[in-house]
Amino acid sequence: METNAARLQESMEEMARIGATPGGGVHRLTLSDADREARDLFARWSKEAGLSVTVDEMGNMFARRQGTDESAPPVMTGSHLDSVPNGGRFDGALGVLAALEVVRSLNDAGTPTRHPIEIVNWTNEEGPRFPPSMLGSGVFAGAFQRDFAYSIQDATGKKFFDELERIGYLGDLPCRRRPIAAYVELHIEQGPALITEGKQIGVVEGIRGLTWLRITMKGERDHAGPTPMHMRRDALAGAARAISAVREIPGKLHPDLVATVGEVNVSPNAINVIPGQVTFSVDIRHEDESILKRAEELVLQAAKDAAGWEGLDMEVDRIGGSSPMPFDAWITATIDDACMKEGCSSLRMWSAAGHDARYAADLCPTAMIFTPSVGGKSHAEDELTTWEDVFMGCRILGRTILSLAQQS
């Protein structure tokens, strides 16, 4: 099945202009004006390709190509168009636009498929603005309640529901699970494995679990000058002690364990005021549930000790989490077969990044296809995948979708 590389590159470059940042990345936070613009463009392109576009009550977008058997469950593919703050232009967009290229190519070739094909753009895959991540796919799969999602507020107090309505993507289609024949998502690896091993394609056979915490340390704000050191309850001093302890935990527990403090909010964040309150995030990931749990216990213990050392009160919010999930052997075998037919090298691997495929896997046979990330870099403006690897990823996706959609 031939795909059109030039057309895919053009679509990726046009999409990357939405929310483009000076450093060559994109800033397209969930439910922002840039997100709306990206959604509008995806909807226009989908309709031009003869697809029917529906939007559900979480703003998830489904672009459907009819099958010869409309009663058959669809083969679903896609990813997300939102980004992290000043993120990369391949994360998510590759999966949505390569899927669109596959459908455009099937149309060019006049190739019918028995199963309908649905390209999905999931809402709020990333999560920084409205945690937790993978929210749209999580509500669809029943991992989160819709009204919980609607109530989430961003750092400025704006509510998810109001922002979804404001950008015009509060659909009336119920956001709930329905029969799906299979789900396959193309995504950049966002890590160093493929580039280090010199492999062109990742055949992803599972996805790590992740835990997201927000920890608040409460002390006593006071004057930075006259307050003697022994009289202080410095929330930032306690948080800093906890944060450096978090950094040490993976080394104590398991070589594949990762723990990250990515957000810190200091109040009042003024040079001459002893901080009264600090909130920081903790992101923990591993493919073994028991190690993930043990890591969370060690993080909480370290935070508790740090708070006690500085005489602080502490609150913990568990703001997200998903268990590790193996993907489906039938789908990974189909991807392997596509790689063999394309004559490309491949590597079986697990995903260390979170993806909507995690929740799709609760509903139907699911797997992912990875393309290499240059330098293993992602969630940064210099995130890069070569066009050659983008096109190979699209061809593997096309072969895989075609094989799955012709199944009886």
Ligand code: HGY
């Ligand atoms: O956090 C993640 O792994 C994904 O990029 N949302």
Ligand code: MN
């Ligand atoms: Mn992504």
Ligand code: MN
């Ligand atoms: Mn991401």
